[in-house]
Amino acid sequence: MARYELRVKPSVAKDLRGLPKADVRRILGRIEALRDDPRAPGCEKLGGGSELYRVRQGVWRIVYTIDDKQVIVEVVRVGHRGDAYRAR
Numbered sequence: 001m002a003r004y005e006l007r008v009k010p011s012v013a014k015d016l017r018g019l020p021k022a023d024v025r026r027i028l029g030r031i032e033a034l035r036d037d038p039r040a041p042g043c044e045k046l047g048g049g050s051e052l053y054r055v056r057q058g059v060w061r062i063v064y065t066i067d068d069k070q071v072i073v074e075v076v077r078v079g080h081r082g083d084a085y086r087a088r
Contacts, residue, residue: 004038031062
């Protein structure tokens with residue numbers, strides 16, 4: 001399987017800014033793991049006809065898209081489980 005290019009929206013840095021450092025390290029490790037397997041166990045496609053996926057890291061959710069044709073994973077949001085799916 002090809003290694004995916006990882007893109008992270010600038011807004012994700014803002015999402016991570018207020019989180020505890022230990023949580024940020026775990027989240028960044030999980031994001032990095034998406035390069036090798038964007039559909040790892042625990043990954044779920046979000047409903048509503050969107051092309052968004054999510055993985056859990058503790059109480060945090062990492063929301064991202066997968067482009068198999070261009071071999072790109074783009075992280076669009078990181079948030080608490082109660083807020084991660086709300087429109088900004």
